[in-house]
Amino acid sequence: MLSILPGKKIAELDKSYAREVGISSWELMERAAESFVSWFLKGFSGVQEKVFIFSGPGNNGGDGLAIARLLSEKGFAVSVVLFSSKENSSVDWQVNFDKLPEGISRYQYPEIDFELASSAIIIDALFGVGINRALGGEYLEVVNTLNQLSGKKISIDIPSGLPSDSLVEGVAFLADMTVSFQFPKLSLLIPEHSKYVGDLHIADIGIPDSFLDQFGSNKSFVQASDIQKMHKRFDNFSHKGDFGRILLIGGRGGKVGAIILSTCSAMRTGSGLVHVWAEGASKDVIHISCCEAMVEGEKILDELDKFDALGIGPGLGEVPQDLLRNIFQSTGKPMVLDADALNVLSKHPELWDLIPKGSILTPHLKEFERLTGKSSHHFERLDKASEYAVQHKVYLVLKGAFTSISTPDGKQYFNSTGNKHMATAGSGDVLTGMITSFLGQGYDPLNASLCGVFHHGLAGEIASKTKARGMIATDIIESIPSSFLEMQID
Numbered sequence: 495m496l497s498i499l500p501g502k503k504i505a506e507l508d509k510s511y512a513r514e515v516g517i518s519s520w521e522l523m524e525r526a527a528e529s530f531v532s533w534f535l536k537g538f539s540g541v542q543e544k545v546f547i548f549s550g551p552g553n554n555g556g557d558g559l560a561i562a563r564l565l566s567e568k569g570f571a572v573s574v575v576l577f578s579s580k581e582n583s584s585v586d587w588q589v590n591f592d593k594l595p596e597g598i599s600r601y602q603y604p605e606i607d608f609e610l611a612s613s614a615i616i617i618d619a620l621f622g623v624g625i626n627r628a629l630g631g632e633y634l635e636v637v638n639t640l641n642q643l644s645g646k647k648i649s650i651d652i653p654s655g656l657p658s659d660s661l662v663e664g665v666a667f668l669a670d671m672t673v674s675f676q677f678p679k680l681s682l683l684i685p686e687h688s689k690y691v692g693d694l695h696i697a698d699i700g701i702p703d704s705f706l707d708q709f710g711s712n713k714s715f716v717q718a719s720d721i722q723k724m725h726k727r728f729d730n731f732s733h734k735g736d737f738g739r740i741l742l743i744g745g746r747g748g749k750v751g752a753i754i755l756s757t758c759s760a761m762r763t764g765s766g767l768v769h770v771w772a773e774g775a776s777k778d779v780i781h782i783s784c785c786e787a788m789v790e791g792e793k794i795l796d797e798l799d800k801f802d803a804l805g806i807g808p809g810l811g812e813v814p815q816d817l818l819r820n821i822f823q824s825t826g827k828p829m830v831l832d833a834d835a836l837n838v839l840s841k842h843p844e845l846w847d848l849i850p851k852g853s854i855l856t857p858h859l860k861e862f863e864r865l866t867g868k869s870s871h872h873f874e875r876l877d878k879a880s881e882y883a884v885q886h887k888v889y890l891v892l893k894g895a896f897t898s899i900s901t902p903d904g905k906q907y908f909n910s911t912g913n914k915h916m917a918t919a920g921s922g923d924v925l926t927g928m929i930t931s932f933l934g935q936g937y938d939p940l941n942a943s944l945c946g947v948f949h950h951g952l953a954g955e956i957a958s959k960t961k962a963r964g965m966i967a968t969d970i971i972e973s974i975p976s977s978f979l980e981m982q983i984d
């Protein structure tokens with residue numbers, strides 16, 4: 495897990511890490527620059543030779559100068575645009591300034607003809623996590639000009655103008671790509687900032703996770719290697735009972751498709767036995783669509799104890815609150831609550847304290863708003879999600895890009911897989927099936943949520959390689975097995 499530290503802690507992190515391993519702050523900056531350049535060479539070698547780097551007065555600008563030197567050594571035609579004088583810049587900026595090779599063109603702002611930069615790759619090294627006020631003066635002017643240029647734009651660490659832990663005020667650099675060092679700053683993960691961040695890449699600068707842990711952050715960014723360790727290993731003699739028996743409840747009226755998606759997805763996630771509660775004609779439709787599942791009638795609600803996990807909500811439609819109340823009261827086991835189950839909870843807060851502890855709620859932003867009211871921005875939403883999870887002792891999976899998982903002990907995990915093509919009808923129903931499946935296989939609620947969200951996103955990425963914008967929820971289900979193969983989960 496990569497701890498996500500607040501911007502203010504990063505200078506302290508750098509200093510104490512450099513001291514611990516006996517390197518200078520300049521050497522750490524060099525590592526950051528090397529990591530950036532190795533990422534850059536993978537995408538831009540031979541594509542475009544002209545690079546303009548806009549270097550601010552602090553260490554972000556210093557990174558920019560180090561990158562200028564390294565790219566120039568690789569044969570790129572590099573120009574740097576400087577703003578402050580050498581004396582007014584950070585110490586490591588000055589070291590890197592002295593190391594700039596002769597071949598690099600230097601411009602002191604405003605003495606630069608932007609025509610020259612119009613066909614170049616633009617690298618934004620104006621400000622990083624040290625920004626302490628909105629852009630103004632010549633910085634505002636240059637960012638406004640750069641935002642008009644059509645070439646590829648890349649930000650180092652964070653787009654200049656974005657604060658690391660709060661909402662942007664005024665103007666910020668509009669990057670196509672952002673390469674953030676060691677871990678994503680929280681600000682890079684929120685929907686309001688998506689247009690500034692572009693595609694996010696994390697560049698490792700060699701600070702181990704265990705070192706970051708000392709800083710006691712309650713927020714983490716989940717990596718594939720974390721997920722690999724969470725998976726249960728099954729024995730060669732395992733039988734279907736070991737892989738869990740689950741019951742899915744939903745799919746009434748015209749929305750039977752929703753529960754079919756959850757059902758097929760639970761089967762593909764490895765459930766041993768999947769039962770579905772259904773009414774009337776829906777039963778046949780479910781049988782035809784997912785012949786591996788068992789379809790049950792009303793009576794099954796009296797036998798909830800025989801299931802390892804329940805998933806309630808996809809396509810459930812409006813139901814009396816007593817349905818949920820009875821289910822909550824007849825089993826103390828954690829369950830997954832999605833879609834219409836969440837809508838019942840929104841209308842009946844008196845049920846909140848009856849939700850079995852450790853249950854997993856999976857709202858999208860609209861469902862979350864129904865549950866907890868309007869939020870003025872995503873930072874506030876994240877705080878509310880955490881408060882809800884702590885207060886009601888549940889796991890709250892707030893869906894979207896970088897889905898967050900808030901836990902009863904006040905932690906928050908951010909998922910790193912998925913893409914925009916997953917914004918298609920039914921993809922949330924697929925997630926419900928996956929999380930319920932893991933819960934039924936005996937994963938604890940945290941691991942079930944993290945594995946479910948991660949594999950759902952990875953399956954979405956895999957499906958999107960061939961389906962792109964034409965991807966539908968069924969394609970995500972079909973790619974679940976590939977996500978296990980890619981992660982070497984047996």
Ligand SMILES: NC(=O)C1=CN([C@@H]2O[C@H](COP(=O)(O)OP(=O)(O)OC[C@H]3O[C@@H](n4cnc5c(N)ncnc54)[C@H](O)[C@@H]3O)[C@@H](O)[C@H]2O)[C@@H](O)CC1
Pocket residue numbers: 504505507508522523526550551552553554555556557584620621622623624625626627628629630633650651652675676699
């Ligand atoms: N572990 C890490 O994360 C590492 C971080 N490094 C880099 O160091 C950066 C942080 O460097 P700094 O702390 O020097 O901060 P910045 O480079 O972000 O800028 C701080 C400087 O800008 C001034 N300033 C802030 N806001 C301003 C505004 N709106 N207008 C005009 N001036 C403004 C400040 O007074 C200060 O002089 C990171 O973002 C990253 O790029 C790397 O060099 C090394 C490793």
Ligand SMILES: Nc1ncnc2c1ncn2[C@@H]1O[C@H](COP(=O)(O)OP(=O)(O)O)[C@@H](O)[C@H]1O
Pocket residue numbers: 857858893894895896897911912913914915916917918919920921922923924925950
């Ligand atoms: N832009 C995106 N990037 C990554 N994942 C996304 C994106 N848009 C949607 N998703 C994922 O797709 C799913 C959509 O869920 P939801 O809105 O409940 O869909 P539905 O109600 O149609 O089933 C969530 O898991 C969400 O995280």
Ligand SMILES: [K+]
Pocket residue numbers: 554618619620621622649650651652653654
């Ligand atoms: K920057």
